[in-house]
Amino acid sequence: MSDDKGCVLHWFRNDLRLADNPAFTAAATKAADDERPLLCCFVICPNQWQQHDAAPIKLDFLRRSLIELASALEKLGKPLFLLTADDFTTVPKVLEDFVEAVDARALYFNEEYAVNEHRRDQAVAKRLKPLIECVHSYRDQSILPVKSIRTNAGEPYKVFTPYKRSWLEVADTSPISLWPKPSKSRNPDKKLISAAAELSVRADTAKAIDSAFSKLDLIDSSDWAAGEDAAHDELEAFIESYAEDYDRLRDRPAEDGTSRISRFLANGTLSGRQCYVVATEARRRLKSGGASEDAVKGISTWISELIWRDFYIHLMTDNPRLSMHQPFKTETDKLKWNDDEAGFEAWCEGRTGIPLVDAAMKQLNQTGWMHNRLRMVTAMFLTKNLFLDWRRGEQYFMQKLIDGYLPSNNGGWQWSASTGTDAAPYFRVFNPVSQSRSHDPDGAFIRKYLPELASLDNKSIHEPDKNQRKDCGYPEAIVDLKATRASAIERFKALG
Numbered sequence: 118m119s120d121d122k123g124c125v126l127h128w129f130r131n132d133l134r135l136a137d138n139p140a141f142t143a144a145a146t147k148a149a150d151d152e153r154p155l156l157c158c159f160v161i162c163p164n165q166w167q168q169h170d171a172a173p174i175k176l177d178f179l180r181r182s183l184i185e186l187a188s189a190l191e192k193l194g195k196p197l198f199l200l201t202a203d204d205f206t207t208v209p210k211v212l213e214d215f216v217e218a219v220d221a222r223a224l225y226f227n228e229e230y231a232v233n234e235h236r237r238d239q240a241v242a243k244r245l246k247p248l249i250e251c252v253h254s255y256r257d258q259s260i261l262p263v264k265s266i267r268t269n270a271g272e273p274y275k276v277f278t279p280y281k282r283s284w285l286e287v288a289d290t291s292p293i294s295l296w297p298k299p300s301k302s303r304n305p306d307k308k309l310i311s312a313a314a315e316l317s318v319r320a321d322t323a324k325a326i327d328s329a330f331s332k333l334d335l336i337d338s339s340d341w342a343a344g345e346d347a348a349h350d351e352l353e354a355f356i357e358s359y360a361e362d363y364d365r366l367r368d369r370p371a372e373d374g375t376s377r378i379s380r381f382l383a384n385g386t387l388s389g390r391q392c393y394v395v396a397t398e399a400r401r402r403l404k405s406g407g408a409s410e411d412a413v414k415g416i417s418t419w420i421s422e423l424i425w426r427d428f429y430i431h432l433m434t435d436n437p438r439l440s441m442h443q444p445f446k447t448e449t450d451k452l453k454w455n456d457d458e459a460g461f462e463a464w465c466e467g468r469t470g471i472p473l474v475d476a477a478m479k480q481l482n483q484t485g486w487m488h489n490r491l492r493m494v495t496a497m498f499l500t501k502n503l504f505l506d507w508r509r510g511e512q513y514f515m516q517k518l519i520d521g522y523l524p525s526n527n528g529g530w531q532w533s534a535s536t537g538t539d540a541a542p543y544f545r546v547f548n549p550v551s552q553s554r555s556h557d558p559d560g561a562f563i564r565k566y567l568p569e570l571a572s573l574d575n576k577s578i579h580e581p582d583k584n585q586r587k588d589c590g591y592p593e594a595i596v597d598l599k600a601t602r603a604s605a606i607e608r609f610k611a612l613g
């Protein structure tokens with residue numbers, strides 16, 4: 118080791134950014150105060166990620182996000198070191214060996230809330246206790262800290278609207294600020310770098326990071342820009358050019374009406390706080406510049422979506438069982454979901470014979486992302502019309518999404534399946550054909566992903582007749598929407 122003062126270690130996880138990063142700023146401050154060098158690491162967990170159904174496109178996006186992060190860190194003279202642990206149970210040992218090798222005296226990271234992550238962090242803290250002066254964790258994932266929004270009785274909220282009201286009151290009374298830039302701390306010297314590199318890969322080139330990811334199953338994500346700079350560019354471009362129209366366009370899948378920044382939020386390239394601060398500043402400018410009510414409403418609606426994200430994070434933190442495949446409403450576990458493998462496969466592959474559902478699934482399979490309206494439509498179709506267990510859909514989405522994020526994915530699925538808190542009432546079942554007519558009126562989205570239907574007129578494209586299906590080589594609908602809807606409602610009603 119280089120120095121008998123040891124070093125301070127920041128462990129990057131779902132916080133792949135330098136700005137507004139509470140644990141990273143705190144680690145740098147501690148290092149500066151103690152005159153110790155700051156060292157940074159990231160742990161690759163191939164088997165755990167597989168068990169968590171991380172999509173190959175999401176893992177490729179992670180790889181590219183790490184390349185950007187490592188390059189930003191290198192510019193500061195602070196190399197990033199990649200460790201590998203098979204799964205979360207081996208992380209404590211891997212970190213223990215690293216901490217010993219680099220003589221780390223303090224470990225910093227931002228909290229993660231699902232059960233496995235929480236257990237891993239407790240095991241790490243326990244294992245490092247004899248070796249290290251302190252392990253510090255910070256609240257980061259949500260805009261307002263988890264457990265900070267409570268009812269008058271001190272209970273967690275179960276319904277979004279009062280939660281949002283309370284959330285906005287807190288945000289208005291104690292304005293949200295960003296974490297300051299990290300203080301200048303000492304950089305690791307050659308001796309420390311070589312001690313770290315004995316047990317890890319120094320991520321100083323894209324090639325080094327690629328080789329550390331070489332055993333993982335990846336799907337090219339290069340259609341989606343990665344890294345902190347790209348995240349800010351996209352956030353600002355959206356706020357400048359599209360947010361004012363958000364309320365009008367957000368439910369139109371054929372339009373560029375939403376920000377598509379979910380992938381940055383999912384791996385922490387961008388923080389929710391940064392989005393909120395940029396959006397509220399833009400809204401203030403619009404208001405003071407005398408912009409139309411619609412424009413102001415557009416940004417307010419977008420902020421509401423950020424609050425939905427916070428709501429789902431808060432729900433998962435207060436109910437960790439949600440991360441273990443359990444429904445919020447436990448009585449819904451009595452539902453006897455159908456066993457229909459052919460139906461599930463048709464849904465996955467976009468062969469249900471319902472054009473909007475199929476186009477949406479093609480969008481997911483081809484791009485790794487799906488429009489929010491369509492996530493609700495396809496999830497309702499799976500859980501209400503096919504009456505298949507929501508957990509199968511939740512898992513399939515995770516296996517495909519570039520922005521797969523457990524609290525939001527679980528929240529969205531339980532909302533659609535009517536098993537969650539403040540979920541869609543079981544009797545409110547979306548009709549995917551009516552959804553198609555309302556949200557893709559000229560069929561532009563369907564035409565894009567189902568080119569075999571492109572020649573149909575704007576009316577038939579939502580529900581082609583028998584002959585049109587035959588001519589286009591498009592399948593018959595695999596279910597009768599009306600009958601399956603009625604049956605789903607009966608089955609929920611029977612729960613009492």
Ligand SMILES: Cc1cc2nc3c(=O)[nH]c(=O)nc-3n(C[C@H](O)[C@H](O)[C@H](O)COP(=O)(O)OP(=O)(O)OC[C@H]3O[C@@H](n4cnc5c(N)ncnc54)[C@H](O)[C@@H]3O)c2cc1C
Nearest residue numbers: 375376377378379422426489492520521522525526529530
């Ligand atoms: C069944 C289902 C599964 C979902 N799975 C995920 C998931 O794995 N990861 C994920 O990030 N989102 C998920 N969502 C929420 C939402 O669909 C996506 O966040 C959104 O489509 C991302 O696109 P965007 O960035 O353009 O969103 P925008 O419309 O621009 O919204 C801005 C941000 O607000 C947040 N947000 C928007 N809508 C929601 C919502 N309904 N719930 C929670 N947060 C929201 C996202 O972080 C999003 O990036 C799911 C929704 C459903 C119904």
